[in-house]
Structure formats: structure tokens, C-alpha cells
Amino acid sequence: MPIEITCFKAYDIRGRIPDQLDESIAYRIGNATAAFLEPRRVVVGHDMRLTSAAFADAVTRGLTDAGVDVLDIGLGGTEMVYFATAHLEADGGIMVTASHNPADYNGFKLVRDHAKPISGDSGLGEIRAIAQGDERKRAARLGSRLRTRVFEDYVRHVLGYVDVGRLSPMRIVANAGNGCAGIALDGLEPHLPFEFVKIQHEPDGTFPNGIPNPLLPENRSATTQAVVAHGAALGIAWDGDFDRCFLFDETGAFIEGYYIVGLLAESMLAKSPGGRIVHDPRLTWNTIDIVESCGGTAVQSKSGHSFMKEAMRRADAVYGGEMSAHHYFRDFSYADSGMIPWLLVAELMCRSGKPLSALVGERISRYPASGEINREVVDAHATLQRIHDHYAASASAVDDVDGYGFEFPDWRFNVRMSNTEPVVRLNVESRGDRALMEARTAEVLAILED
Numbered sequence: 001m002p003i004e005i006t007c008f009k010a011y012d013i014r015g016r017i018p019d020q021l022d023e024s025i026a027y028r029i030g031n032a033t034a035a036f037l038e039p040r041r042v043v044v045g046h047d048m049r050l051t052s053a054a055f056a057d058a059v060t061r062g063l064t065d066a067g068v069d070v071l072d073i074g075l076g077g078t079e080m081v082y083f084a085t086a087h088l089e090a091d092g093g094i095m096v097t098a099s100h101n102p103a104d105y106n107g108f109k110l111v112r113d114h115a116k117p118i119s120g121d122s123g124l125g126e127i128r129a130i131a132q133g134d135e136r137k138r139a140a141r142l143g144s145r146l147r148t149r150v151f152e153d154y155v156r157h158v159l160g161y162v163d164v165g166r167l168s169p170m171r172i173v174a175n176a177g178n179g180c181a182g183i184a185l186d187g188l189e190p191h192l193p194f195e196f197v198k199i200q201h202e203p204d205g206t207f208p209n210g211i212p213n214p215l216l217p218e219n220r221s222a223t224t225q226a227v228v229a230h231g232a233a234l235g236i237a238w239d240g241d242f243d244r245c246f247l248f249d250e251t252g253a254f255i256e257g258y259y260i261v262g263l264l265a266e267s268m269l270a271k272s273p274g275g276r277i278v279h280d281p282r283l284t285w286n287t288i289d290i291v292e293s294c295g296g297t298a299v300q301s302k303s304g305h306s307f308m309k310e311a312m313r314r315a316d317a318v319y320g321g322e323m324s325a326h327h328y329f330r331d332f333s334y335a336d337s338g339m340i341p342w343l344l345v346a347e348l349m350c351r352s353g354k355p356l357s358a359l360v361g362e363r364i365s366r367y368p369a370s371g372e373i374n375r376e377v378v379d380a381h382a383t384l385q386r387i388h389d390h391y392a393a394s395a396s397a398v399d400d401v402d403g404y405g406f407e408f409p410d411w412r413f414n415v416r417m418s419n420t421e422p423v424v425r426l427n428v429e430s431r432g433d434r435a436l437m438e439a440r441t442a443e444v445l446a447i448l449e450d
Helices: 023-037 052-065 078-087 124-132 151-159 181-191 221-230 257-271 285-293 305-315 340-352 356-366 380-391 434-448
Strands: 013-016 041-046 069-075 092-096 105-112 145-147 171-175 195-199 234-238 245-248 276-279 297-300 319-321 327-329 373-376 397-399 404-407 411-417 423-430
Touching: 023 041, 023 052, 023 092, 023 105, 023 124, 041 052, 041 078, 052 069, 052 092, 052 105, 069 078, 078 092, 078 105, 078 151, 151 181, 151 340, 171 181, 171 221, 181 195, 195 221, 221 234, 221 245, 234 340, 245 340, 257 276, 257 285, 257 319, 257 327, 257 340, 257 356, 276 285, 276 305, 285 297, 285 356, 297 305, 305 319, 305 327, 327 340, 340 356, 373 434, 380 404, 380 411, 380 423, 380 434, 411 434, 423 434
Parallel strands: 041 069, 041 092, 069 145, 171 195, 171 234, 276 297, 276 319
Antiparallel strands: 013 105, 092 105, 234 245, 319 327, 373 423, 397 404, 404 411, 411 423
């Protein structure tokens, strides 16, 4: 019988258990994906949440009942599903995960062949409509479920982004947040000269140390304290499905993702001279400066993984980065990885002989930024229009790629609506003048909150 399914979001599927998502809905989603994609083979993987293995079983039954062969890669991270889908030349992939959502949530991330994302504007709506209906796709020949191991190939691919022979020993704090990053790290470790101090390492869906979301300041102290206590050169923390990684310098200071985008652009342009780099529109000046000084071309894209990946494919970009700690690589099927970025940063540290604080310190001084500031508003559209009306006439440039961006000779800002929450997001930066940046941030916030 028809039902209403409320867990479909802009980029993926996430819902609270059991009122928004259960095994019967997981089955419908798997079966509907088969009806929509008409695939021969689909990769399925899952994270460590307590319901994830059962949801993977249910989504697999939905696929195999429709005649689809499932390549089951088991427990791991989202990027392992991306890798396996492309590497095994499958027609699609489904990762069972709710990333950094609370423990009583779960969900799915869906891709087509070559790990192309299935988002709200590229198929999720159609899959939801099919899943809500009362007809299921049933094939005369049931599909098979094949346990498939791609882990060694995945590790080999990730290591291929750096010259392992030129890496030098250093101590690194690695905080998996009891998500799945520890699985990948353990596979990489034997091939690297690094000494890892592992905290919150074991996958544990009860989240004994809290939900792994290092983007929240209150979730960073464990990594900071471990870096200081162990005298580490670098700290790394991941979210639950480790498609994002967050870096800390040798003092334990958290490094804003904006400046990591610049470092990775520099690294990738050294490996692919003259390449194109895709960046989001929230904070841009530092990235553009680095890309142009390294002989590359900067390409702006709307925020969000589906937009970034589409822009990268159009531009054949070698790398794309968002300040939210999503980093995309052309040779990784234009998909995001939480393992490749920290390896590239560690390689930069080894080659330059500079600590991470020095690598980013000059850039932070040259382009100080506010970091993303979120404010709940009653009417986001009206708020953005009010800010536009106030600044548009005096700005030297205005863009509407994602919300509104306003540029002035010595400062700029972007204000946009969230795709997932009732909030407006503000980012401000200046040219070498922190006091100006802070003053302008206060000025815009006063208008925003009026």
C-alpha cells in the first residue's frame, strides 16, 4: 500500500529510527533504486551504526528482488562505496550511513555509475515517488549477493596520491570519533613512516564519546588535548563515515577548512601543472590567489557535493574543495575523500620542512576570515533581500551563484540559506586586516539580525 516517506533530503536520505526510517522503508528504497536506475550490479556498504547492517540487508533484498546483483563490501566509509562503484564498474552504489547525525538516525547515500551522485535534482525525487507507491519491482530471476573485498585496492589507490618514499617520520594524532575512519587508517598505516596516536579508534555505533562531528567546536577538545599531550606534529579528526577530515596543527589549534582548500590546491597543482581547481563561493580570495600563483585556473561552483562534482566534471578539474571539509579529486571519480587530504598535507609538511602552523599562518594573516556564522531567521528569503538591497549599489561586484556574494576593494562576504536547516550562513573575509574583517562581520550581522 502507498505510504509517505519523509527521510529524503536535498543530497541524501536521513531519518530518525523508527518513525521516519525502518527496515521496510530501507527495502522500498533499495527496490525503488533498482526500478529507477535499472542496474545490473550495485555496490552496497554500511557504517558502524547499530541499525546499519540490518538496513544494508534490507536494501540488498530490495535490489536482489528486482534482479540486481549486489556487490557487498561490508563495513567501511562512504568513500569506499564511491571507490568500489567506479573500480568494479558497477552501475550504482548505496552507502548506509547517517554520517554525523544523532545515534537514533540512519540513512543512505546513493550514486550512479562512476560514483556520480544521485541528489534531489538528479533522481532522489523519482526514487522517493517509486518507494512510496504500492508497486514493487520483482524479477523472474533474483539477483545475487556477493561478498566483495576491494579494501586492498582502495588502500593502494589512496597511497598513490603521495610519494610515500619522500615522506618522513612524524607523530600524528588520529581521532576516528568511533566512526569508520580507523578501518581505513589501519590499512594505510603499514605503508607509512608515521607514528599514529589513535584515540576513539574502534567503530562503535553507541558513540561513547559523542557524535563524531569535528565541525562543532565542542567536539575538538579531545584531538587538541592529544596533540599537545603527545607532542604530535599533526592532528586529524573525522566524521562518522569519514568523507570529511579536519586538521589540527602542532599546537593543537583547529585549522579552518578554507585554508586547507588552499593547501590542497597548491599540492594538486604541483602534481598537475596548469590544472583547474573548483571552489565554493563562501570564502574565495585565498584560494584564488594560491591557484593563480601556482599557474592554475580557479573555477567557482555552488556549494554542495552534487554541484561541486558536476562543476569538476565540466571543467575536468584535478581538485575541488569546500570550506566545510569536503575535498574532491578527479582521479577519485570526482568524489570526496577523508583520507587523501591529510596525506597530501602531511606530504607538504615533509617536503617543505615546515609545520602546519607555518604553512597556513601566512595565508590566515593575508586573508583573515570570520568562519561560518549561522543565524536562525524567520524568513530567509526576506533576510537575504534586505542584505542585497543594503550592499548591492556600493559593491564592486555582486554574484548570486549561491545566495549573494558582495565584493569590495578590501573585504568581501557571502550570505546564503542552508539547504538543510532554517538558518542563514554568513562568511566574511578581508585583505590582511583582521580588525576590518571583524568590524564588517559585526556590521552585516546587525543587518541580518534586524
